[in-house]
Amino acid sequence: MFIRILFLFCLLLCASESYKILAIFPTPSHSHHTLASKLVKELxxxxxxxxxxxxxxxxETVENLKEISVEEIIPIFNQQKKHLFKLNELTIFENVIFVNNIGLLVTEELLRNEKIQKLLESNEHFDLIILPQFINEGLLAxxxxxxxxxxxxxSMPLFSWSSFLLGHPTSSSYVPNIQTHYTGHMNxxxxxxxxxxxxxxxxxHQWVVLPKHRRLVKKYVxxxxxxxxxxxxxxxxxVNSHVSSYDATIQVPNVVEIGGFHLEEAKKLPEDLQxxxxxxxxxxxIFSMGTLLKSSSMPKEKLxxxxxxxxxxxxQVLWKWDSEEMEGKPRNVKLVKWLPQSDVLAHPNVKVFITHGGLLSTMESIYHGVPTLGIPVFTDQKANIEFAVEAGSGIAVPYPELSEEKLSQALDQIINNPSYKTNALKRSKIMKDRxxxxxxxxxxxxxxxxxxxxxxxxxxxxxGLAWYQRxxxxxxxxxxxxxxxxxxxTKQLLKLFMGTQNKQKKKTKKN
Structure with a gap:
């Protein structure tokens, strides 16, 4: 404990100088905003x-924090959110295109925004710029x-194209593509x-996406x-990652893992929830599909x-439900539109967390030592749940395979087998031991x-090298x-030598 306090004291001494910082996070996703907001408020x-x-x-107004709202991006992003449950029907190749198109739309909408154009044309000076690393390379301008x-x-481990672009040494032999359900131990x-x-x-990304971002930069900057x-x-x-939530990987000196930085000890719950x-x-x-996916939008057979x-x-089942009253709701189900998820997961009576497998939800379950039953839908969710399965702290029921029979079997296993809770607590201990x-x-x-x-x-x-040099x-x-x-x-010399030898033999034979 003394060493920790001393280390923190030294950091505070180093941090005595004040800087002018610009932080730009345009993606209208509450999970992305949660991370960005936590960081800028602390700064x-x-x-x-x-x-x-x-x-x-x-x-609320925060001292030393000036805001520039780009709410105009939300309707454009919401149009794309309608298709999220259908991503399971797409191949990984089609998912790559879908995700990059969203990033391109958000980047253009930000760069063309009047407030951002006014900022770019100003004489402002900043000591540091903080940007998201999430399919938005045009923002680097x-x-x-x-x-x-x-x-x-x-907000998650890097996409393969991001690692390649940044020159990070990752190998496909042990670093799984974040859009697969693989872990680092692949056959x-x-x-x-x-x-x-x-x-x-x-x-x-190199041949199709980057040229489009390049044109945006030339057009708007x-x-x-x-x-x-x-x-x-x-x-x-x-990088919002940690060995408690993902397999260990090799990192270069300017990459720092800060997985779970938004987490803290549980706060007091509202009286009714308590x-x-x-x-x-x-x-x-506990059942929640996060902020992007709405369980009320699921097909009728899945519901x-x-x-x-x-x-x-x-x-009892506490269900984060974003619509009105549910038809045919079981007596043991309580519907809530808003859920202080991390604080609820800290309660000792929580047996299992049924989740879509978003990284923030996954990390909250790890932090509080709660076993997870994952229903992953897209991008990193499959990898997050697969790691929990490999660690023995979770079970996966892929969204396309979701049925009453499979879900009931998984719930029975995870609730009644104490090994899942034991392994979840092991992961929690690893996450907290820093x-x-x-x-x-x-x-x-x-x-x-x-x-x-x-x-x-x-x-x-x-x-500093080109990829082919690196x-x-x-x-x-x-x-x-x-x-x-x-x-x-060598072949030509041998041919010439053999030709000379043959001529010499013929001449000798003739003589």
Whole structure:
């Protein structure tokens, strides 16, 4: 404990200087906003002057925090949200296209926004720019425009194309594509498929997506800068990941894992929820599909499967339901439109958390040691749930396979087998066993980059190389060319030598 306090004291001493920071997070997703808001509020609390661009204005005024609302992006994003449940019907290749198209739409809508254009045309100065690392490469032009170091915040482990773009050494043999259901322990066929998915994702991003972002930058950013000149110039990448939630991977010096930085000890629950949880002697099952996915939008047969499975339980079910009263609602189900999810999961009567597998929900369940029953739908949700399955703290019921029978079997197993709870508590212990809270760690590194004017010394030399140089393709080509030349020359010399020998034999025979 003394070492932790001393470490934190040293960090606070280093953080005495105040900086002017611009944080831009345009994606209208509440999970993304939760992370961004947590970070910028903490920076403002530590006396930094923060300008926060977001589609969700703060409900209360925060000292040192100036907001620029870009609510105009929300309707465009909501149009795409209607298709989220259908993503399970698409291949990974089609998912890559869908996700990148959303990123392109949000990026353009932000750059063309009148408030952002006014900001770009101003004479503002910033010591640091914080941007999301989430299919929005065109935003990097804002850091270039203000000539300020850029810190990227990734709400999840990096997409394969992001790792490639940033020059991070990841291998398809043990780093699963985030859109698959694989973990780091893949068999031969999974490694083969993973390699194909990675290659396609990278090539599509390089040849199709980046040129479009490049055109947006030239169109909307003063001076028409070339995006390709500063694509991988970020000083620091903060990744919302941790070994308790994902397999360990190799990280370069300017990548810092801060998984679970939004988490904290449980706060007091509203009186009605506290009474409900305390009075559920057989325990409570929590069900939530997060903020992007609405369970009321599920097809009728899927909802019916849920209702029938829940009606058989002796436990109470707390269901985050976003619509009006539910037809045929079982007596043991309580519907709530809003749920202080992390605080509820901390209650000792919670037996299992049924979740879509979003990373924030997954991390909350890990933190509080609650077993998970996952119904993943898209992107990283499958990987998040698969890791819980591998760790022995969860069970997966893929959305296309969701039925009353499978859900009932999974619930019976996870509630009545104590090993799931034991393994969940092990993961919780790993997540909490850190020398410093990840939020303090994130703030330290942000201030570190500002203090050292971008901290270029954290960038390993390979980040300045073209991809074909970094992966020694040019060297392999040269060696192949050299060996080929030696082979051809040797072959010609042997042919010439053999020809001379034959002539000599013929001449001798004639004589």
């Amino acid at each position: 403002a609390k530590r006396k930094h002057e923060v300008t926060f661009v977001s589609p969700f204005p703060q409900k 804002i850091g270039h425009h203000f000539k300020a170091p850029v810190v990227l915040l990734s 031969f066929w999974q490694r083969l498929c993973n390699s194909i998915y990675d290659a396609y994702s990278i090539l599509y 003063p001076g028409q800068p070339d995006l390709y000149d500063f694509l991988n110039n970020a000083s620091l990448v903060l 009474k409900y949880l305390d009075g559920s002697k057989e325990g409570v099952v 019916q499967a849920l209702v029938q499975a829940f009606s058989k339980l002796k436990q 020398p410093i809270h990840p939020l303090d760690y994130a703030i330290y590194w942000i201030e570190y980059v500002a203090r050292h004017e971008g901290a270029p010394h954290l960038r390993y030399p390979g980040m 992966y020694l393709i040019d060297v392999a080509f040269f060696v192949g060319l050299a060996l080929g030349s030696v082979f051809i020359i």
